[in-house]
Amino acid sequence: MDGIKKDNQRTTHHIEHGGFEEMNSTTDPKTEISTQQDLFDVEDTDINFRSLSWQGAAILIAKLQIGLGALSLPSTFHTLGFFPGILCFVVLSCMTTIAGYVSGNARQYFPQIHSIGDAAEMILGTAAKEVMGVIYYLYLTLVAGAGLLTTSVALNALSDNGACTTVFVAVACAAAFIFGTSFRSLERVSWLSWVGVAGIIIAIWVTAIACLAQDHPAAAPLNSHVPLDLEIRVFPRTNFSQAMGAVSSQLFAVGASGTFFSVSAEMKRPELFTRALICGQSFIVATCIIIASIVYGKVGQYLSSPALGSAGPLIKKIAYGIALPGLVVTAILWSHVAAKYWFVRILRGTPHLQTNTIKHWVTWIGSMAVTAALAFIIVGIIPFFDDFLSLVGALVNPVFTAIFPGIMILFFIAERPTRIQECARNDGSHEYRTTQWLPLALAKWKDGSKETIALLLGILMILAGVFIVVGGTYATVLNIKNSYNEGKVSGFFSCADNS
Template identity: 65%
Template sequence: MTQLKKSQSPENAPDIGHGGLQNLVPNELKSTTHPSQDLFNSEESEVNFRTVSWQGAAILIAKFQIGLGALSLPSTLHVLGFFPGILCFVILAMITTVAGYVSGNARQYFPHMHSVGDAAQILFGKGAREFVGLIYYIYLTLVAGAGMLTTSVALNALSDHGACTMVFLAVACGLAFIFGTGFRSLQKVAWLSWVGVAGIFFAIWITAIACLARTRPAAAPSGPISLDIRVVNPEASFTRVMSAISTQLFALGASGTFFSVAAEMTEPEKFTRSLIWGQSFIVITNIAISSIMYAKVGQYLASPALGSAGLLIKKISFGISFPGLLVTAVIWSHIAAKYWFVRILRGTPDLQSNTIRHWTVWVGSMAVTIAIGFIIVGVVPFFDDFLSLIGALINPVFTNILPGFMILYFLGMSPASVSDGHPLDPTEEQASSMVWLSAAFKAYRSGWKQALAFVGAFFMILLGAFIIVGGTYSTVLNIQASYKHGTVSGVFSCGDNS
């Protein structure tokens, strides 16, 4: 990474959340930004990407995290038990909020940032950018595929399986390509997100209220029943617990995308405000919906949860949520394609000009992303375990490990962390040698806030590593058991997945 230039005095450094990172980042690092180094030039360009308001950023944050996770979250309470399940969700929400805060605000110190790959380069060098960037793209494509899969579920439910599931999946992919390609900036995608969030929000509340109105769960057999509601579940196996935790993390794990959201904000210094509104909405909604549905339906919860109140309500809910499910596929496909679009055209006039190369790279990136998503969904015919696998194998990298190291990086850049009292320079040499990491261990010299941040960062990293190992192992065992018992269909199946 090239040496950053000074352009503003420390007292004019941007406000990023009322003292949060400002207490960790030295003034010398705060003053290294320069307008010409911004990834997107909003003054001399044909295509202006930096047009997202803080309200638009808030709805994007909400849309990135509502939808697939909200539909699978209630079933995790049955596995973990109600109290441990809610407690676990709150803890993960706190961790991912910290991760989102660090990810979204870091760009104010490094305005060339567009993705988590750029953050990895600052931390570990150029090689890390390519490796982490590839993982990031795979993650985005997997979630986009999951959005396409859920859209096909909705079409099957609405039509009573009126066509082969692969046909519905192709329709979902086609619509995602059309809308995702037509809107090059996140500002226009944000308008779609308002519709998407509203659709899923009303759909899940309709389902929850319908569950409350029923005298017995729709999926319950005739005769006496037991909801088997568990305040705690001491009999839960390790594999099922880790799989449930991975699913919860998936429901909150979009913090890796916040780099891209901040990169297209008109006023990125207001990102914290967007994060608070978007994240609060998601956490409160998920807790309320999951609690109501689990308390009323218990072990008879459907997956996705919109099918828990009977066939009629299922069709109504899927009909209302259909735009939101489709927007999920659109927004994740868009952000995945944008990664390669920026990666290929960064630093060239084609990035923000309506040239042939500009449109070729953009359309090609979207087409490849949609095609990969279609293939992945075709060969992965299970929903819950698919989300758990993503939540276990990839999410912790972006919600725990990278943000934890970013906190350590800011601590290590502090003057109090080095023997001569001068901050380290944010250069490629510092990243490759990781001098900042050893310096971060001296954070206690700066005060209790820095010491607390140091402990919190290590907790995030260790927890992330534990979820990757334990969650992936558990999810793979669950998938093996599903195939052994014949509860999943084959690849590219036409069977009804609703």
């Protein structure tokens, strides 16, 4: 690989850092495995992409998870019922945590991996790389677009629709492009993420405390002669399409595990990824449950979407003012990760990847420009919030949070570390044949309880992902159609107030 030093190979990762070897009861825990050549060089380069600390990775994981879906979570409790809604969110959070664990730690065995497309190529072949790569980039761009949309909601709320919504989206798009292009490594973006996470957390806590302090929900009718009914649903009273739409929104709220390949790829010590995952994921899951429970329990059916508007106009402006930097960081971060996918893919294996050449800068700026423009177009075409999040959560999230991680679990219980060591090539070009490893995985139930549990877990994740894709997409499309029929959605590139 041109421009990458052959002596920069990762050769000593123990079982306590990875975890996949635990599936192999015959492997010595102290056995060291050799892996393939690292994608990024750490010496004699103009830019070091391997500079992200585990603390920085933890805050990136937290920022990738919070910011959009968390704002729509209280409304899912109303649709699914309070207790089923919490249970569903916990189950989905566990599933995405497993997916994040598998995705982030895969780099210890295959350090040439930068994205889920690289992993798909290795496990399923070249065609899978192309399909998965397109879906992955589309997903990243959709979420970046959602970040632009939410930023426009905040600007509308702060200015009382002081300008056309499309103008606000364009302003957010320009900010995402400028700041996203300025930082080429995730280590630099992680500093922005600290500000982003703090802003959104403070904003939703301000909303929750304000809801608790109010005697009367801001959106409830002021009629003293009629008892106020919050219609807090302990159990669901809904139909299939509404329920699946809520499930898709919840998955979107904790469905960023497909990006964890890229986070791990830029860590100084990728063997500490599990620590970063536990810190970032547990903080976000706990925060989402507590905040959503407080807001829904106090406001009930009189929720706003996004939830920052649930405590009335004044608190809404205060909350959006505090959250605005975090919402902009969301658009910056997701645009950055999306652009980095094409940047690395185009320059992989060349000296331009980590050198300040004209080709390096043209590729990076071009990748960011195309991503920002595409996100802007998506926002103009899809000008709604809840159903937009549900559509992304249903159509593409399950691929990265359930289906492909399930496939990876089957792969790792079939291809033990010793086999990986035997098959790996130093140039990182090895592909495993599905016809070889899949039968081995399916036969592992004979090898003991650990292998059986891992096998069942992988199969269940694949089936769950397929169910959410089919059911969630169908339900969300119906909801979007109904919204248009009822006149609840404005036209393309609308100037209407979306706050």
